[in-house]
Amino acid sequence: MSQNWTQANQRYLMAAVNLVGARLQHYSAQSVSSSKNDTAAADIDQAQKALDDAASAMPSPSALETLCKIFNLTPFERDLLLLCAGVELDSSFVAICARAHGDAARAQPTLSLALAALPDAHWSALTPAAPLRSWRLIEVGNGPILTQGSLRIDERILHFLAGVQHPDDRLAGLVEQLPPHSEIVASHSALAERIAASWSRNGQHDRLPVVQLCGSHLADLRTVALAACSHLGLRTFALAAQFLPVGLTELDGLMRLWEREAMLTGAALLLECQEVEANDAPRTAAINKVIEGLRSPLFVGSAEARRSPRRVSLTYYLRNPTSVEQRDLWRRAFSSSEINLNGEVDQFVSQFDLNLAKIQSAFTQVMGQKLLSESSDNETSFDFGSSLWDACRVQARPKLDDLAQRIEPAATWNDLVLSDIGLQTLREIAVHARRRMIVYETWGFATKGLRGLGISALFSGVSGTGKTMAAEVLASELRLDLYRIDLSAVVSKYIGETEKNLRRVFDAAEEGGAILLFDEADALFGKRSEVKDSHDRYANIEVSYLLQRMEAYRGLAILTTNLKSALDTAFLRRLRFIVDFPFPDASLRAQIWRRIFPRETPTENLDAVKLAQLNVAGGNIRNIALNAAFLAADANEPVRMKHLLRAAENEYMKLEKSLSDSEIRGWV
Numbered sequence: 001m002s003q004n005w006t007q008a009n010q011r012y013l014m015a016a017v018n019l020v021g022a023r024l025q026h027y028s029a030q031s032v033s034s035s036k037n038d039t040a041a042a043d044i045d046q047a048q049k050a051l052d053d054a055a056s057a058m059p060s061p062s063a064l065e066t067l068c069k070i071f072n073l074t075p076f077e078r079d080l081l082l083l084c085a086g087v088e089l090d091s092s093f094v095a096i097c098a099r100a101h102g103d104a105a106r107a108q109p110t111l112s113l114a115l116a117a118l119p120d121a122h123w124s125a126l127t128p129a130a131p132l133r134s135w136r137l138i139e140v141g142n143g144p145i146l147t148q149g150s151l152r153i154d155e156r157i158l159h160f161l162a163g164v165q166h167p168d169d170r171l172a173g174l175v176e177q178l179p180p181h182s183e184i185v186a187s188h189s190a191l192a193e194r195i196a197a198s199w200s201r202n203g204q205h206d207r208l209p210v211v212q213l214c215g216s217h218l219a220d221l222r223t224v225a226l227a228a229c230s231h232l233g234l235r236t237f238a239l240a241a242q243f244l245p246v247g248l249t250e251l252d253g254l255m256r257l258w259e260r261e262a263m264l265t266g267a268a269l270l271l272e273c274q275e276v277e278a279n280d281a282p283r284t285a286a287i288n289k290v291i292e293g294l295r296s297p298l299f300v301g302s303a304e305a306r307r308s309p310r311r312v313s314l315t316y317y318l319r320n321p322t323s324v325e326q327r328d329l330w331r332r333a334f335s336s337s338e339i340n341l342n343g344e345v346d347q348f349v350s351q352f353d354l355n356l357a358k359i360q361s362a363f364t365q366v367m368g369q370k371l372l373s374e375s376s377d378n379e380t381s382f383d384f385g386s387s388l389w390d391a392c393r394v395q396a397r398p399k400l401d402d403l404a405q406r407i408e409p410a411a412t413w414n415d416l417v418l419s420d421i422g423l424q425t426l427r428e429i430a431v432h433a434r435r436r437m438i439v440y441e442t443w444g445f446a447t448k449g450l451r452g453l454g455i456s457a458l459f460s461g462v463s464g465t466g467k468t469m470a471a472e473v474l475a476s477e478l479r480l481d482l483y484r485i486d487l488s489a490v491v492s493k494y495i496g497e498t499e500k501n502l503r504r505v506f507d508a509a510e511e512g513g514a515i516l517l518f519d520e521a522d523a524l525f526g527k528r529s530e531v532k533d534s535h536d537r538y539a540n541i542e543v544s545y546l547l548q549r550m551e552a553y554r555g556l557a558i559l560t561t562n563l564k565s566a567l568d569t570a571f572l573r574r575l576r577f578i579v580d581f582p583f584p585d586a587s588l589r590a591q592i593w594r595r596i597f598p599r600e601t602p603t604e605n606l607d608a609v610k611l612a613q614l615n616v617a618g619g620n621i622r623n624i625a626l627n628a629a630f631l632a633a634d635a636n637e638p639v640r641m642k643h644l645l646r647a648a649e650n651e652y653m654k655l656e657k658s659l660s661d662s663e664i665r666g667w668v
């Protein structure tokens with residue numbers, strides 16, 4: 001807003017106030033003498049001329065004219081508003097009001113005074129449905145008689161008339177004006193243009209359809225909303241839905257205050273619903289009331305679309321930048337530094353599906369680490385690419401950490417004892433995960449359809465045979481996060497809830513392409529039953545939905561089962577890899593015993609061949625070795641066969657088995 005407009009607006013406002021004051025003076029003079037009445041009439045003419053001169057000097061419409069147009073005020077309502085503003089802006093107005101009332105104690109404007117002193121007066125000006133009270137432009141004081149109650153202009157309206165755009169204090173802490181965002185990817189910009197075009201076609205702001213922006217990243221939703229509003233010349237504000245009042249009176253008051261603010265500032269509201277829990281019924285009801293009743297441009301940001309049967313809504317799903325856009329964002333980030341990792345850009349894009357904010361955050365974080373490394377005395381060279389990879393993993397974690405248990409991989413290939421065929425299959429899984437960008441995109445397999453591009457594997461074997469360890473090995477090899485999915489939290493007896501839970505898991509995992517480990521998968525993915533009732537039908541739908549998501553998932557999904565025969569053969573056909581983890585024979589058990597103790601553990605006279613006589617799986621072997629180590633440490637001795645014997649006895653007690661003579665022959 002220019003200084004010239006501000007000065008001209010103040011001049012115009014005071015001229016309009018003075019004209020109302022002159023009319024009050026004329027009203028007071030009518031009961032005194034004709035000469036004073038003539039003088040007061042002349043003062044009105046002079047004040048009118050000053051107002052005309054001030055109007056001609058305005059470079060654009062004044063705040064008063066704008067306000068009257070926004071709220072469709074009549075000339076009398078306009079003068080009534082100026083009467084209340086005059087008391088706040090001109091100290092002489094108090095005395096003028098008192099003289100007009102004929103009572104020095106009554107210095108505040110009243111409806112009775114306005115009806116008597118101002119032209120074109122009408123009683124309906126202060127009815128609850130009229131603009132002055134409906135939009136809370138004027139506050140009516142308490143009193144036994146409405147016409148005698150004191151009137152006061154609302155503070156926000158007074159600031160507006162003075163040319164000061166200061167949001168209503170009652171909205172402070174709830175509504176946040178979003179700063180302009182300078183950078184937006186092309187796909188998001190195109191979406192913003194579509195939204196702006198749809199609103200432009202729908203006419204007046206109070207009848208616009210609600211725009212639902214569905215996506216997981218609040219920063220992206222804000223960027224698109226800002227860009228759409230920029231096309232329409234609207235400001236953009238945000239309101240977190242968890243702060244909505246749930247009481248109807250408070251909620252209605254907030255909605256009306258915002259509607260007024262939107263009209264005064266030319267603004268749209270982004271209602272951010274991501275943090276509201278699905279079972280929060282009072283808050284959900286408040287959100288629905290805002291969606292259905294707010295008469296101003298409204299965006300609703302949420303992970304999923306909300307139903308609004310009483311109001312037209314347009315739903316747009318906001319995806320992360322395309323792979324081409326992400327590649328460009330990475331290259332632009334590298335171009336701003338002296339780092340040359342162009343050869344690794346495709347690896348980042350292949351593995352991580354990040355938005356602009358997360359790409360910038362990861363790059364900034366690692367640049368800071370690099371500068372810190374260079375300023376320290378550490379002689380180890382800083383691996384920028386490796387650090388950036390880890391930073392991207394961290395950026396992709398937050399949503400999935402709330403849904404599954406992250407496992408820090410500790411096992412390596414050397415720890416894994418498996419058949420040659422099993423080890424070869426695991427290495428092939430790693431190759432598929434590492435080289436999918438080349439095969440799918442560079443070599444064009446993705447153009448044949450998205451179905452079947454997900455990398456899925458089934459690890460089958462009894463407990464303790466190394467299934468989880470193998471998943472850890474793959475996570476360590478691929479330098480990816482490994483998450484174990486808690487099936488008890490996923491499977492629900494309520495129809496449709498299991499699919500919803502699975503969708504949340506897969507959607508959250510997409511960004512980092514994390515390895516998903518579904519333990520004891522036969523509990524969820526058992527044989528599909530014949531359809532005998534509605535529950536059978538929905539159970540089959542759950543399995544079909546899982547198959548669909550696994551085939552489209554950009555990462556690796558591993559299912560483990562103790563009972564392979566429990567899985568549907570149609571399901572097995574759609575898995576890319578199946579790895580059997582058989583119960584280890586004596587030779588494999590001997591290998592496990594040779595590798596089970598860390599290098600630092602002191603041992604003495606351990607015989608792996610004799611230990612392999614124990615007919616137990618690898619998980620039990622680890623338990624026995626660990627317990628034996630504690631026994632030896634307590635005795636201040638190296639681990640010996642006697643410690644392992646005692647530990648084996650304890651393990652067998654847990655298994656409700658007895659050690660046979662053949663298993664411990666020759667131990668001690």
